[in-house]
Amino acid sequence: MSFTAAATTPSFTISENGCIFKNITIAQFNDVNVLLSISGDRNYFGNVHFAGIGDDTAGNDNAARVITFDGGEENTFDGCTFGVDTITRTGTNYTIEFVTGLSNPRNVFKGCIFTLFGDADAPRHILVGNGGVDRWALFDNCIFMDNSDVQAATVQTDLFETSTVANQGGILIIKDCMNVSSTGWASTVAGVRIIGQDTNSTTLTNYASGVNPTA
Numbered sequence: 001m002s003f004t005a006a007a008t009t010p011s012f013t014i015s016e017n018g019c020i021f022k023n024i025t026i027a028q029f030n031d032v033n034v035l036l037s038i039s040g041d042r043n044y045f046g047n048v049h050f051a052g053i054g055d056d057t058a059g060n061d062n063a064a065r066v067i068t069f070d071g072g073e074e075n076t077f078d079g080c081t082f083g084v085d086t087i088t089r090t091g092t093n094y095t096i097e098f099v100t101g102l103s104n105p106r107n108v109f110k111g112c113i114f115t116l117f118g119d120a121d122a123p124r125h126i127l128v129g130n131g132g133v134d135r136w137a138l139f140d141n142c143i144f145m146d147n148s149d150v151q152a153a154t155v156q157t158d159l160f161e162t163s164t165v166a167n168q169g170g171i172l173i174i175k176d177c178m179n180v181s182s183t184g185w186a187s188t189v190a191g192v193r194i195i196g197q198d199t200n201s202t203t204l205t206n207y208a209s210g211v212n213p214t215a
Contacts, residue, residue: 005030100129133170
């Protein structure tokens, strides 16, 4: 499912409840900022590639998003891929945004891959707006990649942008995930929980980060 340049932003909206999406690609390779808006509840996505921000101009736009959660509750993403690593992203844009004030409770990401190719320390994978998460969002056994080790990508400071949040509304739970080539996990520790974190004042920099093995 690939949308043309004539598509508005977002290119696709899922507002229904209890639907199943499996083994498909949802893509936008034109200068359209947002691929998908999710406001529906209890939907299941299995092996779906959300190929958004697939255009150079969109990659430079601060308003670009692959997915915005606009009140979507209890959706499950199982073995899905978010983003592309064939287009550079320079703008302060995000793979996923939990939109300010829209709660978005109990969304689950299991065994998913988040990928980007940043040529500035600006794009991030996750943005949480003020009141953007209610109760929790769970990232279980996911991989967050920037590809800066072996390509000309810029190392990103963090994966999660939470520094501007006065009250994000819920907890981000990072369980058995891997950070590949970004320096840290979150710009602000409050509201984030990860295995290995000692206290709420401990900076999330070295937990479950991918490292080069010894010979």
